[in-house]
Each structure stands twice: as structure tokens, then as C-alpha cells.
Amino acid sequence: MHKKNLSELAAGLRSKEFSSVELTQFFLGRISQHQDLNAFITVSAESALQQAQAADQLLAAGNAGPLAGIPIAQKDIFCTLGAKTSCGSKMLDNFIAPYNATVVEHFNSAGAVMLGKLNMDEFAMGSSNENSFYGPVRNPWATDCVPGGSSGGSAAAVAARLAPAVTGTDTGGSIRQPAALCGITGLKPTYGRVSRYGMIAYASSLDQGGPMARSAEDAALLLQTMAGFDLKDSTSVDQAVPDYSTGLNDSLQGLKIGLPKQFFSAELDSQMAATIQAAIAEYQKLGAEVKEVDMPNLNLAIPAYYVIASAECSSNLSRYDGVRFGYRCKNPADLTDLYTRSRGEAFGAEVKRRILMGTYALSAGYYDAYYLKAQQVRRLISDDFKRALSEVDVLMGPVTPSTAFKIGEKTSDPIQMYLEDIYTIAINLAGLPAMSIPAGFIDGKPVGLHVIGNYFSEAKLLNVGHRYQQVTDWHQQAPKGFE
Amino acid sequence: MSLTANDVKKIAHLARLGIAEQDVEHYAKDLSSVLELMTQMGRLNTAGVTPMAHPLDQMQRLREDAVTETDQRDHFQTIAPQTEAGLYLVPKVID
Numbered sequence: 001m002h003k004k005n006l007s008e009l010a011a012g013l014r015s016k017e018f019s020s021v022e023l024t025q026f027f028l029g030r031i032s033q034h035q036d037l038n039a040f041i042t043v044s045a046e047s048a049l050q051q052a053q054a055a056d057q058l059l060a061a062g063n064a065g066p067l068a069g070i071p072i073a074q075k076d077i078f079c080t081l082g083a084k085t086s087c088g089s090k091m092l093d094n095f096i097a098p099y100n101a102t103v104v105e106h107f108n109s110a111g112a113v114m115l116g117k118l119n120m121d122e123f124a125m126g127s128s129n130e131n132s133f134y135g136p137v138r139n140p141w142a143t144d145c146v147p148g149g150s151s152g153g154s155a156a157a158v159a160a161r162l163a164p165a166v167t168g169t170d171t172g173g174s175i176r177q178p179a180a181l182c183g184i185t186g187l188k189p190t191y192g193r194v195s196r197y198g199m200i201a202y203a204s205s206l207d208q209g210g211p212m213a214r215s216a217e218d219a220a221l222l223l224q225t226m227a228g229f230d231l232k233d234s235t236s237v238d239q240a241v242p243d244y245s246t247g248l249n250d251s252l253q254g255l256k257i258g259l260p261k262q263f264f265s266a267e268l269d270s271q272m273a274a275t276i277q278a279a280i281a282e283y284q285k286l287g288a289e290v291k292e293v294d295m296p297n298l299n300l301a302i303p304a305y306y307v308i309a310s311a312e313c314s315s316n317l318s319r320y321d322g323v324r325f326g327y328r329c330k331n332p333a334d335l336t337d338l339y340t341r342s343r344g345e346a347f348g349a350e351v352k353r354r355i356l357m358g359t360y361a362l363s364a365g366y367y368d369a370y371y372l373k374a375q376q377v378r379r380l381i382s383d384d385f386k387r388a389l390s391e392v393d394v395l396m397g398p399v400t401p402s403t404a405f406k407i408g409e410k411t412s413d414p415i416q417m418y419l420e421d422i423y424t425i426a427i428n429l430a431g432l433p434a435m436s437i438p439a440g441f442i443d444g445k446p447v448g449l450h451v452i453g454n455y456f457s458e459a460k461l462l463n464v465g466h467r468y469q470q471v472t473d474w475h476q477q478a479p480k481g482f483e
Numbered sequence: 484m485s486l487t488a489n490d491v492k493k494i495a496h497l498a499r500l501g502i503a504e505q506d507v508e509h510y511a512k513d514l515s516s517v518l519e520l521m522t523q524m525g526r527l528n529t530a531g532v533t534p535m536a537h538p539l540d541q542m543q544r545l546r547e548d549a550v551t552e553t554d555q556r557d558h559f560q561t562i563a564p565q566t567e568a569g570l571y572l573v574p575k576v577i578d
Contacts, residue, residue, distance in 0.1 A: 094562075095562065096562055098555065098558050098559055098561075098562065190539075191538040191539060192538075192539060192541070205536065205537055205538065206538075231546075234543060234544055235537070235541065237539065237541070297527070299523075300523060300524055300527060302520065303520050303521045303522075303523045303524050304524060306517060306520065306521060307521055307524075314498060318498075318499075321499075322564060323563075323564070323571050323573055324559070324563050324571055325559075325562045325563060325564075326564075328564035328565070332573075332574050333574065334574050334575075334576075335573050335574055335576050336499065337574070338573060338574055339499040340499050340500065340501040341501050343498075343499060343500050343501060344500055344501020344502060344503075345501065347500070352500060352502065352510070353510065353513055353514065353517070355498050355500055356491065356494050356495060356498060356500065356510060356514060357514060357517055357518075359494050359497050359498040359500075360486075360490075360494050360514070360518075361521075363494070363497060369525075370521060372534055373524050373525070373529060374521075374524065375534030375535050375536060376529035376532040376533075376534050376535070377524050377527060377529060378534075378535040379532050379533060379534065379535035380527070380529065380532060382535060382538070414513055414516070414517065415516055415517065415520060418517075418520070429538070430538060431537075431538020431539055432538075455539070
């Protein structure tokens with residue numbers, strides 16, 4: 001059952017090859033069998049089986065949608081009524097959200113079954129899942145390596161076939177980078193496409209939820225359920241959601257692919273460059289045309305991102321004060337002590353670094369030099385993309401500088417870790433949609449191909465991903481021990 | 484640009500964020516290297532560039548000034564660390 005894609009699972013449910021309860025029990029079994037990956041923070045077996053029973057009735061009545069009865073899992077950043085939502089932090093280890101995120105509501109209405117909540121870097125800050133209060137997640141392809149982050153539990157769960165498809169969120173690469181390192185398909189939609197209501201905020205002008213699955217075809221079904229205008233999210237975009245599955249097979253004849261010169265500099269690892277070039281050659285066989293594009297300001301994406309994201313994080317995370325919900329320190333002497341110690345005891349080192357950095361960048365006397373400057377650089381980077389995407393249909397390049405690295409390898413130097421997102425971060429600054437699709441292996445570890453499109457071109461990206469997945473089988477390969 | 488231990492303590496106070504004394508130097512070093520990275524932006528001339536606060540340059544939506552929320556105080560307070568008679572309790576602020 002774990003080898004079937006979402007359409008096959010939906011067909012199996014309808015032909016009564018298996019019921020949703022059986023399917024759910026099967027995946028719960030796999031999750032428990034592979035606990036050592038640490039992909040889940042919470043497994044909600046009981047409520048999952050209840051949802052599965054309800055879905056079986058829906059299916060029997062014959063009016064169920066494509067995701068009815070299909071088990072999925074949520075990144076633990078999406079608020080779930082009645083189940084713990086920790087966001088990977090000690091701060092929220094005791095937090096039971098009083099409402100569902102809009103994304104969760106969408107899946108519930110679709111009749112999907114939620115297996116549980118997936119491990120992640122604390123408050124989505126990190127690129128290795130090592131910043132989780134619940135410990136690191138292991139990469140199913142090499143268990144001494146990281147799965148990437150922040151949606152590390154999401155990527156590992158899909159790669160290990162613990163769930164057919166899951167959700168993630170991407171602020172600076174948190175869907176695409178782990179998708180690349182775990183050999184799965186991950187799509188970060190256009191900013192505003194998927195509601196952020198009930199999705200715990202890190203950097204609000206960059207955060208965006210999206211699907212993570214084995215194939216573009218499955219990601220299309222998931223995005224169909226996730227996307228849409230939401231009055232409860234003031235930055236949600238009021239634009240009709242197209243059908244993401246109908247155009248999957250469209251021809252790529254004449255597709256114009258731009259290769260940003262800055263993505264293929266001499267610093268790019270030669271094996272990585274060769275793997276990406278081979279994937280691009282595959283597209284040329286499918287009829288695509290390739291041209292180089294120049295994006296001169298891309299090299300400033302990392303500094304601009306860390307100013308903007310840290311500033312927004314320091315503001316967003318000021319709500320965790322030990323008063324209304326979340327962690328509270330023992331025996332506070334006074335109100336300042338309550339705030340200071342609750343926050344000091346419950347936030348991890350990386351979260352603290354970013355709060356401090358953001359507070360500094362926003363403090364009197366430094367605002368213009370850092371925050372304003374970063375917003376101007378952001379505009380120039382965004383203009384680079386606009387120019388490039390007026391000449392070509394999509395941009396392609398690597399997702400990560402290297403394949404999955406060893407657990408502990410980059411924890412001592414925050415800058416080394418930040419550079420992990422060198423190819424992904426600029427896309428969030430511009431608010432564009434982008435996807436990582438499996439494109440090969442280096443020494444047995446997966447490589448992701450980065451496909452970036454214009455605003456609201458998710459259907460095109462999925463089409464571009466799907467056609468490649470019709471002529472390659474990278475996305476179908478399973479790590480040893482998880483076949 | 485580098486930050487001293489004293490700077491870190493000042494910023495931590497602004498953020499009401501407890502930092503253990505023995506970690507202050509470490510944060511000063513880490514933050515200084517992040518600041519170093521950020522100063523790269525100074526090389527780019529951005530005079531006259533409009534700052535970008537929102538990726539789609541959208542304006543905040545307006546809505547009718549109508550009551551849309553119901554009173555859920557009891558529901559919300561079930562997850563609060565300490566409450567009494569519908570109030571959130573904190574250490575005494577005024578003597």
C-alpha cells in the first residue's frame with residue numbers, strides 16, 4: 001500500500017481493495033516500526049482511526065473527494081484542535097490549540113485522515129531539523145545524516161513511506177531543501193496562495209505552506225486541497241484556484257528555461273553541477289530551450305533574508321510571554337522575571353540568536369542600516385526575478401549546495417548552516433513559487449532540481465515536474481530498508 | 484561591526500530574553516559574525532529604491548467594522564498557565 005500514489009490509493013479505496021481504516025492502520029504500523037527516524041512529534045492513532053471510519057462511510061455513500069480516506073500528516077506548525085501543536089519548541093510542549101488551522105480544516109473537509117504531527121526545527125528556524133526540542137530527525141537515505149529542515153520530519157516521513165503525502169512550510173527553503181535532501185517532491189506556492197491562519201508565524205512576509213509528496217502528480221492533489229482565499233488571513237490572495245491536475249501532461253515543447261548564472265558559479269560542487277545539468281538535458285530532450293540569465297543581486301539574498309526574517313521573528317515571537325499560553329517558568333519573582341525566564345528557559349539557541357538579531361536590527365539607530373536596507377535589497381532581488389521571468393517560463397538550478405550532511409556537522413557555526421539555503425532564500429524574498437524534484441543521486445544520497453516559476457504558476461511548475469517524472473524514476477526510488 | 488557582551492545583555496533585555504551569563508560571550512561572537520554577513524549589503528547602492536515590505540505589494544484588506552468573534556474566554560483560558568475568575572494571573576506589578 002505504501003508504494004501506491006494518491007490516485008491509486010483513492011482507486012483502491014473505491015474498489016474496496018482496502019478500507020481507509022486498513023490503510024490508516026497500515027501506515028500507523030509503519031510509523032511505529034520506524035520510530036527511530038524521529039519523524040513524528042505526535043502520532044494521533046485514535047483520532048486517525050475515527051477519521052478513517054468516517055471516511056469509509058463517506059466512501060460507501062459514494063460522494064467522497066479524491067483525498068477522502070487517505071492518510072496524511074501535518075507539520076507540527078499547523079494548529080490542530082485537540083492535538084498538541086509544539087512547533088518543535090519547549091515553549092509549546094504543553095500547547096493544545098483552541099482552533100484548527102485553515103489548512104487543517106481543508107483536509108478535514110476533504111475527508112483526509114491525519115496520522116499525526118511531524119517533527120521540525122524549532123519555530124521553523126533551521127536547515128537540518130537539529131534545532132527541534134524533540135531531537136533530530138534521521139534521513140532515511142543515510143541515517144547518520146540530517147533530513148534538512150525545517151520541514152525535516154515531513155520530508156523523512158514521505159521518503160520512508162510513513163505517510164503518502166504531508167504538509168510543510170517554507171520561509172527560506174524549509175520545504176524545498178528537505179525535499180531535496182530526502183529525494184521527494186516539495187512545492188512552495190506563491191506567497192498568499194495557501195492560508196497562513198493557524199500556521200504558527202515565524203517571518204510573516206515570507207512564510208508559506210505547501211505540499212510534500214513523492215511525485216508532482218500527488219503534490220497537485222494536495223495543493224488543490226490546501227490552496228485558496230481565506231478571510232482569516234489578511235495576506236491571503238483573493239484569486240481563483242485553478243485545477244492543478246488537468247495540465248500535468250501538457251507538452252513542454254518550446255518551454256523556455258532560464259539558468260541563473262549566479263546558480264552555476266565556479267563554487268558549485270562539480271558532481272552537483274553535473275547532476276543538475278543532466279536533468280536540464282532531459283528537459284531539452286522534452287523540447288525545452290535553455291538560456292542563461294543574469295541575476296546580479298542574488299548574492300545578497302542571505303544577508304537580506306537574515307535581517308528581515310530575524311526582525312519579523314523577534315516581533316512574532318514576542319507573544320510567547322508565559323502569561324496566556326505556553327511555557328511558564330517556576331516561581332517568577334516579578335513580571336519581568338516571568339517574561340525573561342519563561343522565554344530564556346523555553347527557547348533554544350537558534351531561536352534566541354534570531355530574536356536577538358532581529359531586536360538589534362529593529363532597535364533605535366540601526367533600523368535604517370539593517371531593516372530598511374534589507375527591504376531595499378529585497379526589492380532589487382525581486383526585480384531580478386521579474387526581469388528574468390519576463391524572458392523565460394521557468395528558472396532551474398540546484399536546491400542545495402551539497403547532499404545531506406552528517407548530524408552535528410554544521411551545528412557549531414550558524415553561518416555555515418545559513419549558507420545551506422543559498423539557492424532557496426531569494427525565492428521567498430520575491431514571494432515566487434518554486435519546487436524541488438528528485439533529479440538523481442551523489443554517493444547514494446538524493447539531489448533535488450530547483451524549478452522556479454512566475455507568480456501563481458504552480459500549475460506550470462507541477463506540469464514541468466510531472467513530465468520529467470514520466471521519463472525518469474528518481475522519484476520512485478525508495479531508501480534501503482523502506483522499500 | 485562586532486557586538487560586545489554588554490551589547491548582547493542590552494539587546495536581551497529589550498527582548499525580555501533570559502541569556503545565561505556563561506553563554507553571553509558565545510552569543511556575542513555568533514551575532515558578530517552574522518552582522519558581518521549583513522554588512523555585505525552596504526556594498527550595494529540602494530539610493531532611491533522603494534523598500535519592499537510585501538512580496539506582492541498588496542495593501543491591507545479592509546472589512547466592515549462588525550463583530551465577528553464570539554466570546555471564547557473560557558475556552559482560551561483552559562490552556563493558560565494561571566487564571567482566576569476569568570483573569571490571567573501574573574506576579575504582583577503594583578504594591
